[in-house]
Amino acid sequence: MSNYSFPVLDFNSKSESMQTIKIYAQLLSEIKRHFTPPQKYKDEQTLQIYAKGYTTSTIPVIAGGKVETLDLNLNFLEHQLKIFCGKARLSVDLQNKSIMSFNNELCLLLNGLSVNCHFISSKFSNNRQLYYNPSVILDYWKVINQVYFIMLHFKSGILNETSCIYFDPEKLSLGLLLFTGKIIDGKESKNWLDSQENISIEFSTGNEIYCDPFFSVSCNSENENTFYLSYEEFRNKENPNLYIINFFNSKLPQTIKRI
Numbered sequence: 001m002s003n004y005s006f007p008v009l010d011f012n013s014k015s016e017s018m019q020t021i022k023i024y025a026q027l028l029s030e031i032k033r034h035f036t037p038p039q040k041y042k043d044e045q046t047l048q049i050y051a052k053g054y055t056t057s058t059i060p061v062i063a064g065g066k067v068e069t070l071d072l073n074l075n076f077l078e079h080q081l082k083i084f085c086g087k088a089r090l091s092v093d094l095q096n097k098s099i100m101s102f103n104n105e106l107c108l109l110l111n112g113l114s115v116n117c118h119f120i121s122s123k124f125s126n127n128r129q130l131y132y133n134p135s136v137i138l139d140y141w142k143v144i145n146q147v148y149f150i151m152l153h154f155k156s157g158i159l160n161e162t163s164c165i166y167f168d169p170e171k172l173s174l175g176l177l178l179f180t181g182k183i184i185d186g187k188e189s190k191n192w193l194d195s196q197e198n199i200s201i202e203f204s205t206g207n208e209i210y211c212d213p214f215f216s217v218s219c220n221s222e223n224e225n226t227f228y229l230s231y232e233e234f235r236n237k238e239n240p241n242l243y244i245i246n247f248f249n250s251k252l253p254q255t256i257k258r259i
Contacts, residue, residue, distance in 0.1 A: 006146065006235040007139050009213060016131035018140065018172060018205055021074070023099055024081070025054055025169035027106070027124055028072045032056040034119050035070070046166035049148045049174075052077045053141065054167050061085070064114040076141040079134050081106065085113045095134065099126040140205070143213070144174065147203045150241050151176055154201075154248050173204040184221060197221050201248060215244065217251040227251040 029045055036044035036059060047054040053076040061070045063085060071084040074094070083090040083106075090109050092102065103124040107117040148165060155161040155176055165176050182197040202216050213231035229247045237243040 006143060006231070006240055008235075009139060009143065009231065014133070014136045014140070015206075017133045017136040020094075020130040020132045021137070021140070022169060022172050023124075023130065024074055024094065024102065025167065025172075027103060027120070028054070028056050028074065028081075029169045030120060030124075031072065031117070032059055035059045035061050043164070043166070046168055046175075047074075049144070049165065049167060061115050068113075068115075070110075070115060076137050079132070079137065083109055083113075085110075085115065088113055094137075095132045097132070098129050099124055101127075102130070144203075146241075147174055150244050151201065151203070153241075154245055158245070158249075171202075171204060172206075173202045175203075176201045199252065215247065217248065 025047055028047060032047075033044050038044055048057050049055075050073065053074040055074070056070075056072045059070040059072075061068055063070075068086040069084075071082075073082040073084070075082050078091075079094045081092040081094060081102075083092070090113075092105050092109065094102075097105075103120065107120065110117050151165050151174065155163060155165065155178070159178070161176075161178060163177055163179075165174060167173070168175055178199040178201070180197045180199070183195055184197050198220055200216075200218050200220070202218075203213070204210070204216065205213050210228070215229040215234075216226055218226035227247075229244070234240045234243045234247070
């Protein structure tokens with residue numbers, strides 16, 4: 001695995017662009033959730049990583065009286081939302097938008113493809129102007145892309161796991177769930193995700209408690225700790241990707257002994 005360098009990131013000063021990404025991703029998540037049946041790992045709510053940003057992946061929709069596939073991609077290299085539906089190839093600029101104008105433009109294009117958007121919630125009708133700085137977004141995407149490949153190497157190359165690495169629009173984080181095969185005592189077995197003991201590895205760009213980016217390793221069993229690795233701690237290391245891998249390896253046995 002190649003060694004990566006990580007840019008300096010001051011997420012406090014760049015939080016407005018991060019919030020814009022969060023709003024765009026939440027809108028795509030809502031569209032995906034409406035058309036996708038409930039999935040075991042809540043895949044109907046999360047986005048995936050692709051070469052240029054985040055994607056809903058293929059969504060089956062009824063358009064013009066027939067089944068079509070819809071893909072919505074947040075492209076951070078071209079700073080556009082790419083819309084693929086059947087043979088249609090459309091786009092919406094990510095810059096200089098309000099929440100309402102972005103939502104209206106997307107819905108207008110989807111309605112033109114006979115994909116009904118009547119279900120989209122009122123929170124996307126806010127006329128507040130969104131701040132989107134392309135240089136900030138490119139730095140953000142560089143970090144996310146690098147973190148993704150480190151997590152991919154860890155789960156496939158080291159653990160031989162097949163679990164999907166997902167993007168959570170609500171938490172603005174990359175995540176990986178690892179299941180131990182144990183049922184948690186006292187949990188409702190019908191609630192598959194909560195009743196199965198699992199380890200969560202996440203990379204967050206910051207939240208209300210921790211403003212700066214960080215990795216975390218946690219388990220959903222009772223009395224389990226959450227371990228954190230700050231962005232600045234690994235960014236300045238000579239080999240940051242190896243430092244991150246070693247953090248994962250060192251915390252997993254402390255989180256759960258059965259991995």
